[in-house]
Amino acid sequence: MDYIERVREQWAERLPGVDTSPAEVGARVRRVAGLLEEAMAEDLAARDLSRGELDVLTALRRAGRPLRAGEVTTMTGAPGASMTKRLARLERAGLVERTVLERDRRGVVVALTARGEELADELFPRQVEHERAAAADLSDGERAELARLLAVVLRRLDPRDY
Amino acid sequence: MDYIERVREQWAERLPGVDTSPAEVGARVRRVAGLLEEAMAEDLAARDLSRGELDVLTALRRAGRPLRAGEVTTMTGAPGASMTKRLARLERAGLVERTVLERDRRGVVVALTARGEELADELFPRQVEHERAAAADLSDGERAELARLLAVVLRRLDPRDY
DNA sequence: CCACGATAGTTCACAGGTAAAACATCTGGG
DNA sequence: CCCAGATGTTTTACCTGTGAACTATCGTGG
Numbered sequence: 001m002d003y004i005e006r007v008r009e010q011w012a013e014r015l016p017g018v019d020t021s022p023a024e025v026g027a028r029v030r031r032v033a034g035l036l037e038e039a040m041a042e043d044l045a046a047r048d049l050s051r052g053e054l055d056v057l058t059a060l061r062r063a064g065r066p067l068r069a070g071e072v073t074t075m076t077g078a079p080g081a082s083m084t085k086r087l088a089r090l091e092r093a094g095l096v097e098r099t100v101l102e103r104d105r106r107g108v109v110v111a112l113t114a115r116g117e118e119l120a121d122e123l124f125p126r127q128v129e130h131e132r133a134a135a136a137d138l139s140d141g142e143r144a145e146l147a148r149l150l151a152v153v154l155r156r157l158d159p160r161d162y
Numbered sequence: 163m164d165y166i167e168r169v170r171e172q173w174a175e176r177l178p179g180v181d182t183s184p185a186e187v188g189a190r191v192r193r194v195a196g197l198l199e200e201a202m203a204e205d206l207a208a209r210d211l212s213r214g215e216l217d218v219l220t221a222l223r224r225a226g227r228p229l230r231a232g233e234v235t236t237m238t239g240a241p242g243a244s245m246t247k248r249l250a251r252l253e254r255a256g257l258v259e260r261t262v263l264e265r266d267r268r269g270v271v272v273a274l275t276a277r278g279e280e281l282a283d284e285l286f287p288r289q290v291e292h293e294r295a296a297a298a299d300l301s302d303g304e305r306a307e308l309a310r311l312l313a314v315v316l317r318r319l320d321p322r323d324y
Numbered sequence: 325c326c327a328c329g330a331t332a333g334t335t336c337a338c339a340g341g342t343a344a345a346a347c348a349t350c351t352g353g354g
Numbered sequence: 355c356c357c358a359g360a361t362g363t364t365t366t367a368c369c370t371g372t373g374a375a376c377t378a379t380c381g382t383g384g
Contacts, residue, residue: 002313003320010224011286018287019294024309026198026293028316033195035319036188050340062172070362081342084364089340106349106362124173125180131188132181137318138311146311147186149304151164154190156299157197158165212370232332244371246334251370268332268379 004028025153032134039130044123048093052078054123056086057095057112061120066111069098095119166190187315194296201292206285210255214240216285218248219257219274223282228273231260257281 004027008020041051049057059075060067067075073083087110090096095116101107112120135143166189170182203213211219221237222229229237235245249272252258257278263269274282297305 002316004313004316007224010226014224014226015283015286018290020290022290022293022297025297025305025312026290028309028312029191030195030198032312032315032319033192035316036192039319052340062169062176064172064176068362073363079342080363081344081365082340085340088364104350104362106347108363121177124177128180128182128184128188131184134315134319135184135187137314142311142314143187145307146315147190149300149308149311150187150190150194151166152299152304153194153296153308154164154166154197157194157201157296214370230332235333241372242333243335243373247370250334266332266380268377270333 004031029150029153036130036134040127043126043130047119047123049119049123052076052082053086053090054120054127056083056090056110057116057120058124060096060110060112061117061124066109069108069110072110090116166193191312191315198292198296202289205288205292209281209285211281211285212248214238214244215248215252216282216289218245218252218272219278219282220286222258222272222274223279223286228271231270231272234272252278 004023007027008023011018011020037051044051044054055076055078056072059072063071063075069083069087070080072087073080076083078086087096087098091098094113097111097113099109099111101109135146138146166185169189170185173180173182199213206213206216217238217240218234221234225233225237231245231249232242234249235242238245240248249258249260253260257275259273259275261271261273263271297308300308
């Protein structure tokens with residue numbers, strides 16, 4: 001009897017006509033994600049980084065080359081206005097560098113500094129470790145099945161795949 | 163080949179030493195939750211409500227009685243400062259009423275207004291519907307298995323159950 | 325009966341996110 | 355060659371969320 005089941009019981013009393021069974025999956029997914037993000041963010045706080053900022057560093061790191069600002073925006077899915085703020089902060093922190101393109105001076109190229117790359121390489125594995133720990137009580141087969149089922153749900157929610 | 167697999171491939175090139183398989187579950191859970199929350203929030207925006215504010219309304223609704231401000235804070239898990247803001251906004255919108263307790267004038271009782279209750283009864287089923295739609299491509303058995311596996315992960319992340 | 329610690333909520337000051345407008349620069353058709 | 359529309363990023367203005375400090379009130383041991 002966990003939190004979600006208790007909430008469902010309360011609803012059953014108040015609105016018996018509503019089938020709340022979808023929450024068994026939906027509410028749990030949201031809660032698991034929330035706790036995971038919280039743990040990951042706490043870890044980053046020690047390095048004075050937010051999740052959004054790490055997303056920028058890791059996008060650059062796994063691309064393996066400097067990216068146009070717009071490419072980073074696309075890869076992270078964040079709105080452009082957010083990107084400007086994150087890049088400004090990361091630049092101040094000495095983790096990325098922004099250079100205006102010569103051939104098209106609207107364009108901005110974002111590159112990791114040596115410190116930025118180091119930090120990404122240090123923090124990314126720690127983030128994965130949080131995800132590993134979360135699934136620690138599952139067998140290998142269960143983990144694979146969970147991943148498969150989530151992929152089905154994901155495809156439904158975001159048909160363009162992405 | 164979905165988004166998560168593509169990201170894992172990129173990492174395999176850059177940091178071959180890191181086992182990114184935990185992301186098959188971790189990153190998908192976070193992405194599914196993000197898309198779900200987004201869809202739910204979009205729905206609420208039409209009624210000029212945020213998810214946090216609906217959390218307050220639904221907590222009151224399923225309790226079935228007025229609650230102390232602190233009880234709402236506990237039930238929703240939000241920090242106290244957030245609660246004050248949400249209650250202030252909901253009060254302005256005529257959806258809840260705050261009354262100072264007579265016997266302990268530090269205390270505040272929060273009650274749904276008629277409009278607040280109506281709105282909760284209208285919006286909560288719509289929120290569940292989003293969760294139902296997300297799992298629409300799963301068989302009943304798969305849904306149950308997904309719920310079970312998530313419950314295991316949840317217990318690991320939040321041993322106090324909550 | 326009254327300080328003093330505990331408790332309930334609110335206020336403050338500031339982070340981070342975002343839509344929309346603004347700005348700067350480019351490009352292609354006339 | 356020039357300018358109207360397209361493009362890439364930043365600025366603006368605002369909103370929500372939050373830790374920490376603060377305020378008001380209560381309860382209790384001396």
